[in-house]
Amino acid sequence: MTQTTLNTVDITLFSALNVDKNIYQGGDQIVRSPIDGSTIGLVNYLPAADVAAVIDQSQAAFEQWRKIPAPRRGELVRILGEVLREHKEDLAQVVTLEAGKITQEALGEVQEMIDICDFAVGLSRQLYGLTIASERPGHHMRETWHPVGPVGIISAFNFPVAVWSWNAALALIAGNSIVWKPSEKTPLTAIACQALFEKAVARFGSDAPANLSSLIVGDRDAGEALVNDERVPLISATGSTRMGREVGKAVAARFGRSILELGGNNAMILTPSADLELATRAILFSAVGTAGQRCTTLRRLIVHKDVKAQVLEKLKKSYQTVSIGNPTENNLVGPLVDEASFNAMQDALAQAKEQGGEVFGGERQLADVYPDAYYVAPAIAEMPAQTDVVKHETFAPILYVLEYENFEDALRLNNEVPQGLSSCVFTTDVREAEIFQSAVGSDCGIANVNIGTSGAEIGGAFGGEKETGGGRESGSDAWKGYMRRQTNTINYSRELPLAQGIKFD
Numbered sequence: 001m002t003q004t005t006l007n008t009v010d011i012t013l014f015s016a017l018n019v020d021k022n023i024y025q026g027g028d029q030i031v032r033s034p035i036d037g038s039t040i041g042l043v044n045y046l047p048a049a050d051v052a053a054v055i056d057q058s059q060a061a062f063e064q065w066r067k068i069p070a071p072r073r074g075e076l077v078r079i080l081g082e083v084l085r086e087h088k089e090d091l092a093q094v095v096t097l098e099a100g101k102i103t104q105e106a107l108g109e110v111q112e113m114i115d116i117c118d119f120a121v122g123l124s125r126q127l128y129g130l131t132i133a134s135e136r137p138g139h140h141m142r143e144t145w146h147p148v149g150p151v152g153i154i155s156a157f158n159f160p161v162a163v164w165s166w167n168a169a170l171a172l173i174a175g176n177s178i179v180w181k182p183s184e185k186t187p188l189t190a191i192a193c194q195a196l197f198e199k200a201v202a203r204f205g206s207d208a209p210a211n212l213s214s215l216i217v218g219d220r221d222a223g224e225a226l227v228n229d230e231r232v233p234l235i236s237a238t239g240s241t242r243m244g245r246e247v248g249k250a251v252a253a254r255f256g257r258s259i260l261e262l263g264g265n266n267a268m269i270l271t272p273s274a275d276l277e278l279a280t281r282a283i284l285f286s287a288v289g290t291a292g293q294r295c296t297t298l299r300r301l302i303v304h305k306d307v308k309a310q311v312l313e314k315l316k317k318s319y320q321t322v323s324i325g326n327p328t329e330n331n332l333v334g335p336l337v338d339e340a341s342f343n344a345m346q347d348a349l350a351q352a353k354e355q356g357g358e359v360f361g362g363e364r365q366l367a368d369v370y371p372d373a374y375y376v377a378p379a380i381a382e383m384p385a386q387t388d389v390v391k392h393e394t395f396a397p398i399l400y401v402l403e404y405e406n407f408e409d410a411l412r413l414n415n416e417v418p419q420g421l422s423s424c425v426f427t428t429d430v431r432e433a434e435i436f437q438s439a440v441g442s443d444c445g446i447a448n449v450n451i452g453t454s455g456a457e458i459g460g461a462f463g464g465e466k467e468t469g470g471g472r473e474s475g476s477d478a479w480k481g482y483m484r485r486q487t488n489t490i491n492y493s494r495e496l497p498l499a500q501g502i503k504f505d
């Protein structure tokens with residue numbers, strides 16, 4: 001990490017949106033690209049002491065926005081989706097530059113933003129409550145859903161824009177304002193999203209109050225100030241289990257609500273009846289895609305002993321031919337985000353060996369071309385058992401391989417880790433498929449059949465159990481997490497009967 005001067009990176013999106021250069025080139029905090037380690041931006045951090053003022057403004061915005069009818073709020077999100085469509089390639093370019101994702105995956109990430117906007121527009125007319133039968137004559141009951149207040153969004157580097165949009169789109173149609181603290185590694189993509197949001201607001205018109213969306217580019221202290229502020233009733237945080245443990249505690253201590261989407265340790269059970277060709281392709285995308293830096297990345301392969309040798313042979317061949325390199329060129333695997341991530345991977349591989357594992361791949365690549373960037377060959381570690389290192393999420397492309405004989409043992413291995421995000425089984429045996437998705441099957445938030453662990457669509461609720469944090473974002477009824485539920489009993493009679501038949505006169 002030697003370069004400190006600014007490369008004049010031409011960020012098309014910033015020029016197209018007329019973003020003030022001072023915001024992304026005028027600060028004292030260096031933003032580096034994982035592609036080559038060069039400086040691509042200089043931003044300023046908002047001091048933690050200034051976070052309260054941002055929340056003041058967000059609170060004021062909330063008080064206006066909650067009065068706008070939900071379908072009209074949906075119109076703003078519809079326009080945001082439109083703006084994202086117009087700038088899809090340009091935003092994807094910033095994602096590639098700042099997070100190191102290959103172009104295809106960066107485009108996919110922006111598509112995920114567009115999809116959630118479409119979903120949220122529909123939802124803006126479907127914030128349904130129940131009507132409930134009352135036990136009292138001349139009464140009825142109903143359930144209504146109301147906005148909660150400014151929603152704090154904390155996001156990670158690996159999905160620098162999509163995770164914001166899942167939260168933002170739902171929070172906005174729900175009638176909330178939003179305050180975003182992105183990863184310190186990816187402030188430029190956040191600045192880009194904020195500018196895109198402002199473009200949508202300009203097109204939407206004056207119903208949108210100022211500061212409906214606020215951005216806090218800052219360090220950990222700024223994040224803490226957001227998490228600890230009582231005026232923020234909901235914090236939705238995506239990142240490491242360590243971060244989530246702290247955020248969850250701090251928010252609970254002030255009786256706030258949190259939606260936590262934390263580490264995963266996702267497994268595939270590969271059974272003897274499976275379509276091995278399909279399974280190998282799924283493993284490749286899930287395990288090496290995004291250079292192993294998705295929370296849904298496939299980290300464990302639990303393979304039946306009869307097919308293990310055959311599958312490993314196929315896999316190793318694919319691992320050797322997968323193209324690793326500059327994500328803007330035609331490669332399938334881009335860089336790790338930084339040196340710390342590379343060191344963590346090497347450390348995990350060393351531990352795997354100490355714990356009896358046999359490691360294939362994992363070496364640094366292209367160090368001569370990119371001395372300040374960290375490309376790696378994806379690794380396969382054949383393990384004698386589910387040892388400590390296997391139970392730990394290392395955010396890098398390491399696939400631990402475990403062997404099984406009985407399906408029950410495979411299920412036990414699947415569940416015997418602290419995390420519970422995603423899982424899958426490859427089988428053509430309907431019994432195995434159904435057991436895997438039953439009450440005694442996978443304990444994860446996501447359990448797939450014949451598709452990999454990563455790459456979920458936005459229509460389903462996204463999140464997981466145990467150390468993954470229990471939160472659900474994105475589709476299904478995850479919107480309820482962004483609203484408060486109110487039970488209403490209405491008396492249209494001339495009497496005042498009490499519930500439970502109580503007489504009080």
Ligand code: UN1
Nearest residue numbers: 159294295296454455456
């Ligand atoms: C994440 O890595 O934080 O299912 C989110 C997937 C993506 C989202 C990943 N839709 O892999």
